[in-house]
Amino acid sequence: MSVGLEALQAAPKVSLHDHLDGGLRPETIIELAAEVGHELPATDARELRRWFVESASSGSLVRYLETFKHTLAVMQTQVHLHRVAREFVEDLAADGVVYAEARWAPEQHLLSGLTPRQAVEAVRDGLEAGAQACRDRGRTIIVRQLLTGMRHASASREIAELAVDYRHDGVAGFDIAGAEAGHPPTRHLDAFDYLKRNNAYFTVHAGEAFGLPSIWEALQLCGANRLGHGVRIIDDITVPDYGPPRLGDLAAYVRNMRIPLELCPSSNVQTGAASSIAEHPIGLLTDLRFRVTVNCDNQLMSDTTLSREFAKVCEAFDYDLEDVRWFTINAAKSAFHSFDLRLALIEEVIKPGFARLGA
Ligand SMILES: O=c1[nH]cnc2c1ncn2[C@H]1C[C@H](O)[C@@H](CO)O1
Numbered sequence: 507m508s509v510g511l512e513a514l515q516a517a518p519k520v521s522l523h524d525h526l527d528g529g530l531r532p533e534t535i536i537e538l539a540a541e542v543g544h545e546l547p548a549t550d551a552r553e554l555r556r557w558f559v560e561s562a563s564s565g566s567l568v569r570y571l572e573t574f575k576h577t578l579a580v581m582q583t584q585v586h587l588h589r590v591a592r593e594f595v596e597d598l599a600a601d602g603v604v605y606a607e608a609r610w611a612p613e614q615h616l617l618s619g620l621t622p623r624q625a626v627e628a629v630r631d632g633l634e635a636g637a638q639a640c641r642d643r644g645r646t647i648i649v650r651q652l653l654t655g656m657r658h659a660s661a662s663r664e665i666a667e668l669a670v671d672y673r674h675d676g677v678a679g680f681d682i683a684g685a686e687a688g689h690p691p692t693r694h695l696d697a698f699d700y701l702k703r704n705n706a707y708f709t710v711h712a713g714e715a716f717g718l719p720s721i722w723e724a725l726q727l728c729g730a731n732r733l734g735h736g737v738r739i740i741d742d743i744t745v746p747d748y749g750p751p752r753l754g755d756l757a758a759y760v761r762n763m764r765i766p767l768e769l770c771p772s773s774n775v776q777t778g779a780a781s782s783i784a785e786h787p788i789g790l791l792t793d794l795r796f797r798v799t800v801n802c803d804n805q806l807m808s809d810t811t812l813s814r815e816f817a818k819v820c821e822a823f824d825y826d827l828e829d830v831r832w833f834t835i836n837a838a839k840s841a842f843h844s845f846d847l848r849l850a851l852i853e854e855v856i857k858p859g860f861a862r863l864g865a
Pocket residue numbers: 525526527528567571574609610611614654683684685711714773803804
């Protein structure tokens with residue numbers, strides 16, 4: 507029996523891997539594009555929504571990433587960044603998310619003359635305005651930023667410095683994203699070294715479009731605290747016809763050290779990292795009790811929400827609310843926030859919230 511969407515929406519959820527520039531409302535894109543004179547592939551909201559999903563579903567991460575040119579084009583001013591951030595929070599809260607880390611790359615938002623600091627502060631204020639609007643309606647949500655450095659570019663050290671500067675002002679940590687093949691994370695050692703020296707937290711997109719070497723570099727050479735996707739860790743697990751699965755040394759390390767996997771099922775199917783939701787490695791990784799979390803990656807490109815991602819995996823793997831609670835506690839434990847807050851989130855929000863739903 508799969509879990510209904512309504513129960514999933516009512517459940518308190520934690521979102522760790524969600525791109526701000528991949529989560530705009532189509533209506534907002536259309537309105538802002540008209541303001542800045544950016545030409546879109548469609549000007550009807552439903553058509554534009556369909557265009558994003560179809561264009562992002564080619565089986566190639568590089569083609570998937572090309573769709574972001576239309577969201578980045580309308581996120582170049584303080585007013586627009588503020589609005590997109592505010593709506594992002596309101597949409598998460600409407601879906602029952604209680605804690606989220608919103609990632610985006612400040613270096614991609616400077617085309618109209620913003621400084622990186624102005625951009626970070628506009629997003630900070632927009633996130634806070636969204637949280638306040640939710641509080642006014644009786645919903646509590648915390649959303650903090652993850653500042654992303656683009657792996658093909660050379661701004662990562664500067665972005666890492668920004669993440670440290672704003673660590674007590676709404677920034678939870680740092681991330682590296684963009685096309686994976688040909689752009690190893692070790693190109694950004696300077697940034698990672700700076701973060702580590704400053705006791706800051708970071709995740710790295712790894713093991714999505716490229717396999718084990720990328721995961722190994724992210725963990726053992728860069729020192730990532732979490733893996734963005736990390737789904738290809740499956741390549742280091744052998745499932746024999748008889749007997750238990752066998753883990754290679756890297757998979758064993760990931761499991762033993764409780765490295766959080768920010769899995770994004772729909773996105774993985776669209777980029778070809780998994781052939782279908784039913785065949786997604788989340789099934790085996792969950793059976794083996796890896797630190798699995800479920801995420802959206804990009805709500806717009808996948809036409810999804812966190813509740814819908816859960817609905818898909820519940821249906822494919824026959825998970826129930828107890829399983830969703832387990833994924834959610836995994837995510838809360840893995841958040842880049844203080845131990846005290848994570849504990850409070852688990853004990854005072856997540857467990858009672860699921861208990862009310864009978865889990
Ligand atoms: O799944 C992804 N893999 C690698 N890069 C990604 C993914 N989703 C979004 N991005 C890129 C495109 C965005 O412009 C950037 C910052 O959010 O991160």
